[in-house]
Amino acid sequence: MADQALSIPSAKLGLAVAWPAFWTSVPIKIVAALLFLALGVHPWEMPGLALLLLLAIPIDIWALGLSARTVFLDRLRREPPESVGITLWWQGALVSAVYGPLAYVIGGQAIAVAKAVAGRIMEIEWLKGLAVAERIGLELALWGIPAVATVLLLACGWLYCFGRIVRRHVTAARPCDASYPELVRRWDLLRVPADQPLLLTALVSTGVVLVLLFWAAMPVTTPHPHESYVKPPEKGTALIKPAEKLPKIEKLLGQAEIALKELEAKGGKGAKRKSKDQGGEKPEARPEPTGSDAKPAGPGEASLQKATGLDR
Numbered sequence: 001m002a003d004q005a006l007s008i009p010s011a012k013l014g015l016a017v018a019w020p021a022f023w024t025s026v027p028i029k030i031v032a033a034l035l036f037l038a039l040g041v042h043p044w045e046m047p048g049l050a051l052l053l054l055l056a057i058p059i060d061i062w063a064l065g066l067s068a069r070t071v072f073l074d075r076l077r078r079e080p081p082e083s084v085g086i087t088l089w090w091q092g093a094l095v096s097a098v099y100g101p102l103a104y105v106i107g108g109q110a111i112a113v114a115k116a117v118a119g120r121i122m123e124i125e126w127l128k129g130l131a132v133a134e135r136i137g138l139e140l141a142l143w144g145i146p147a148v149a150t151v152l153l154l155a156c157g158w159l160y161c162f163g164r165i166v167r168r169h170v171t172a173a174r175p176c177d178a179s180y181p182e183l184v185r186r187w188d189l190l191r192v193p194a195d196q197p198l199l200l201t202a203l204v205s206t207g208v209v210l211v212l213l214f215w216a217a218m219p220v221t222t223p224h225p226h227e228s229y230v231k232p233p234e235k236g237t238a239l240i241k242p243a244e245k246l247p248k249i250e251k252l253l254g255q256a257e258i259a260l261k262e263l264e265a266k267g268g269k270g271a272k273r274k275s276k277d278q279g280g281e282k283p284e285a286r287p288e289p290t291g292s293d294a295k296p297a298g299p300g301e302a303s304l305q306k307a308t309g310l311d312r
């Protein structure tokens with residue numbers, strides 16, 4: 001069994017402890033973050049971030065201890081040390097303090113290089129003819145795949161370092177000779193104590209206290225914008241006051257009445273003038289010139305008269 005425990009890769013051993021501990025502590029941290037939001041302290045800004053990190057220390061120690069004891073008993077059949085939770089926490093924090101900034105720099109440089117290379121590739125002539133959507137998707141794939149691969153490799157590097165720490169404690173732990181049912185009972189009791197009514201009472205009381213604190217700290221029961229959000233001023237409609245509008249309306253009605261009378265007067269004069277023109281005598285027909293008053297007809301008029309017989 002000792003050879004089997006030592007044959008597990010360090011990255012896999014670190015993942016076996018860190019992954020369950022992460023998901024064990026996240027729900028509690030979410031509750032703390034919601035309580036901070038209700039109090040008006042944002043957990044992603046200082047000092048809310050510092051308070052959340054301080055509050056996360058005991059939560060992480062408890063989660064690491066619970067996860068490590070389960071792995072020691074279930075998979076490795078080793079007796080877990082008494083202070084395995086706090087030991088793994090401070091050693092993991094030390095590794096993260098050294099490895100974290102290094103991984104941040106390497107990851108940032110890798111993403112920048114991948115974006116630059118993708119930009120150069122997209123400058124190829126036959127790629128410029130692609131549609132906008134295809135260009136965006138291709139460029140995102142060109143630099144996104146190397147960036148994700150780099151992040152995964154860096155995460156595997158951290159798991160390897162953390163797994164080496166876990167392996168050191170596994171090597172120092174003594175083998176457990178208990179039967180499998182006894183081991184199952186031991187790691188079950190790690191999660192659920194034998195006094196279950198006491199555990200249920202503690203959980204319910206904690207939930208009630210948190211709910212009361214949440215609703216007591218909430219300034220309002222509906223969502224409201226942040227203080228830094230500047231809301232544009234709304235242009236409100238002015239209230240209509242009848243006492244002020246009546247004189248203007250009477251003035252407009254008077255002007256309309258005067259204009260209507262002028263139009264009626266102009267219309268009456270036009271109708272009288274038209275009837276006078278239609279009822280008058282017709283102008284006398286002008287007599288045709290005869291004798292010496294008649295002008296001699298031109299050659300065209302003479303031929304026309306001769307053709308029609310009017311020269312008689």
